[in-house]
Amino acid sequence: MLREFYGPFDEMCSEAQEKSERVSRSLLERPTGEMCPTCAEEGNESPLVIRIGRNGEFIGCSTFPACKHTSNIRVETGVKCPETGGELLERKKQGRNRPFYGCESFGFLLRGPRLELLRRILCDLLEPHVERLRRHQVIQFHLRDAGASARDLRMLLQQRLDSAADEAPAVALLFSCLGRGEGLYGVAGHDSGMIVEHLGELPIGGFFCGGEIGPVQGRTRVHGFTSSIALLRAP
Incomplete structure (x- = not known):
């Protein structure tokens, strides 16, 4: 009985493999x-x-x-991690289809040896400038990450699109750091292209800078490796 089934079945499979149209990847x-x-x-x-x-x-x-x-x-859950305050993400272990949930900071939490290593690195970096530092002064450290940078810009543009869908800008002014552009993303016009992708075709003017001015938590600061975008509506 098995031979009666498998013989014709094997021939059908071989014929289908030879004659069926391949689906383009x-x-x-x-x-x-x-x-x-x-x-x-x-x-x-x-x-x-x-x-x-x-x-x-x-x-x-x-x-x-x-x-x-x-x-x-990246699959966000909308729930904050109780330890770090970061986003809880839905993840999957390799070889398993069942998801689990973990903090977006997984693998980067500073504890024990990692925290001590960071302390030593910061001490080495700041030692030549210690006389110029003030107590409680805010110090910025920048990590150039093309993927994270692109996601942040995409998120901010989408938030602008969602919050003011009926108020289309007429002109955009873009001021990008010299550390961005093709040197960071590997493609020219990355930031301006993303503006057009989210907000449509509109005139864009601006230039590359050695530092950008923009608000953070209600205060205006000078930033590095950033893009400052001003969207202007028609009167």
Whole structure:
């Protein structure tokens, strides 16, 4: 009985494999609007896409298998971590489909040896400038991260779009740090392109700067590695 079933079944499978039309991989991918950071380090411009793997959706480079960069899709829960105050994210362990929930700061919490290492690094960095520091002075440290920077800008533009959907800007002024641009993202016109993506086609003027002025918690400060955007409405 098994032979009677398996013989014709095997022939049908072989015939389907030979004659069936192949589905293009591009039809199973969705663009993310971001560029691959691994390819950017080599001077190449490769979009990131959302793919489907055995454990669900993930982000990968569009040039796979030439580039094997992958990352998880950020799934926010809207709940804050009780320890750090950061966002709790839905995660999946490799090889398991069942999700679990963890803090976005997982792997970066400063405890024990990590905290001591950071203390020593800060002491070494600040020692030459200790005479110029004031008690309770705010000190900024900048980490250049193309992915995090792009996500922040996308989030802020989306918030602007959601909060003022009926008030389309007529002109945008963009002032970006010299540390951004093609050197950070691996593609020219990243910030201006994202403005157009979220707010539509509109005139954009501005220039690159050695420091940008913008508000933080109600106070105006000078920033580095940032973009300051002013949106102007028609009178």
